[in-house]
Amino acid sequence: MLILGTELFLSLPATATYTVTTDFFAVSTKQKRDYPPFFDEKRNHLGNVLVTFVDRKTGHLPSGATSYDYWNPDLATVTDYYPFGSVSRSLQAGDSSSYRYGFQGQRKDNSIAGDGNHYQFKFREYNPLLGRFWSVDPLAKSYPWNGSYNFAEDRVTDGVDLEGKEFYSMHINEMPDGSRTLVGVVNYTNIKQAGMTNVSTPDGYGPQGNVGVNYTITKVDMKGNALGKTGFNVKNLYGVYQGPDNPKKYWEKPNEHGEYPDDYSLSPIDEADANGKQHDLDYDAAGIKGAGGVFGGVTGDKGSQANQGYINRADKVIAKEKTGGKDDITGKPVTNRAAAAAKEGKALFQIANSVKEDADYNQGTNNK
Numbered sequence: 001m002l003i004l005g006t007e008l009f010l011s012l013p014a015t016a017t018y019t020v021t022t023d024f025f026a027v028s029t030k031q032k033r034d035y036p037p038f039f040d041e042k043r044n045h046l047g048n049v050l051v052t053f054v055d056r057k058t059g060h061l062p063s064g065a066t067s068y069d070y071w072n073p074d075l076a077t078v079t080d081y082y083p084f085g086s087v088s089r090s091l092q093a094g095d096s097s098s099y100r101y102g103f104q105g106q107r108k109d110n111s112i113a114g115d116g117n118h119y120q121f122k123f124r125e126y127n128p129l130l131g132r133f134w135s136v137d138p139l140a141k142s143y144p145w146n147g148s149y150n151f152a153e154d155r156v157t158d159g160v161d162l163e164g165k166e167f168y169s170m171h172i173n174e175m176p177d178g179s180r181t182l183v184g185v186v187n188y189t190n191i192k193q194a195g196m197t198n199v200s201t202p203d204g205y206g207p208q209g210n211v212g213v214n215y216t217i218t219k220v221d222m223k224g225n226a227l228g229k230t231g232f233n234v235k236n237l238y239g240v241y242q243g244p245d246n247p248k249k250y251w252e253k254p255n256e257h258g259e260y261p262d263d264y265s266l267s268p269i270d271e272a273d274a275n276g277k278q279h280d281l282d283y284d285a286a287g288i289k290g291a292g293g294v295f296g297g298v299t300g301d302k303g304s305q306a307n308q309g310y311i312n313r314a315d316k317v318i319a320k321e322k323t324g325g326k327d328d329i330t331g332k333p334v335t336n337r338a339a340a341a342a343k344e345g346k347a348l349f350q351i352a353n354s355v356k357e358d359a360d361y362n363q364g365t366n367n368k
Helices: 271-286 301-323 336-367
Strands: 002-004 009-011 039-043 049-060 070-081 087-092 125-127 168-174 180-187 213-220 226-234
Touching: 271 301, 271 336, 301 336
Parallel strands: 168 213
Antiparallel strands: 002 009, 039 049, 049 070, 070 087, 168 180, 213 226
16 A cells, blocks of 8 residues: 655555554543544645554664664554545554544544545535535535535545635636636624625634635636636734734735735624724724834824724723623624733734824924
């Protein structure tokens, strides 16, 4: 059996016997035994788990020696996959039967269709024997040329299924002439918005956590057929708007400096994030740009006014969290996370305004 991984080239016989001692597993009772730190995974470019090792090394002790001369890995699982993800060949060593991850790093449910023949993606169930999902693609409206049950546009060599891993997922088509069009937005924040595909999620973002706003740009031909795609994330300090990295309108033309316009069409995730958005709008109105504007703009009164407006709104968020007050955006009690973000932003802009006051004082002294 030949396995090619991202960090490993391993040749194994088709039939072999391996032993993994159970001492290590005894300490992990009732804990997740099928994911790091208990298993070390080796994946390929699709995220397929090809080889796993127990997160423990075994020393080789030469005869008569008192110290190990090298370390042996504890091999746990080896798996090859057919196109679309069903298992072609596999090996399990020792007590590794609880390991449940495989094709594209997704969790297997072996009770439905046998070992490795059913996967639990975040929002849908997947059958690799058929190469189809069990339910309609939540992005179907953005990709009308695709079958709504298809897996990754049937691209088995480089296709990875798009999942909710962000607050928003922006889907853009790029024509052969380089022009772009926004074709769909998927919203995972649990704050429903018109004109988007709203997907309910437990925490307001997908399984990989807070990675900000995701952009997928699909190159298409003149008939609209997909030719390839690229993707990237834009993550701010908090939420969508608090910090220097706002979402951009990557489907519009950039300015002479290669900068795309800010995108304020997305709802903030909560009141603290809305405060950041309003501060950005105030800076835009004052002509203050970029992260350097925090201190570069304090020499003007408009910058100080925008900063003070943020501070005043932050105080309200902080006070609401203490009293159990409702968040203006979510309609739920203000969270500790939102209050902490408000405190951090407030501290920054208090420093910025203090710098402005010192500069004004020094300027006044020099003019006397």
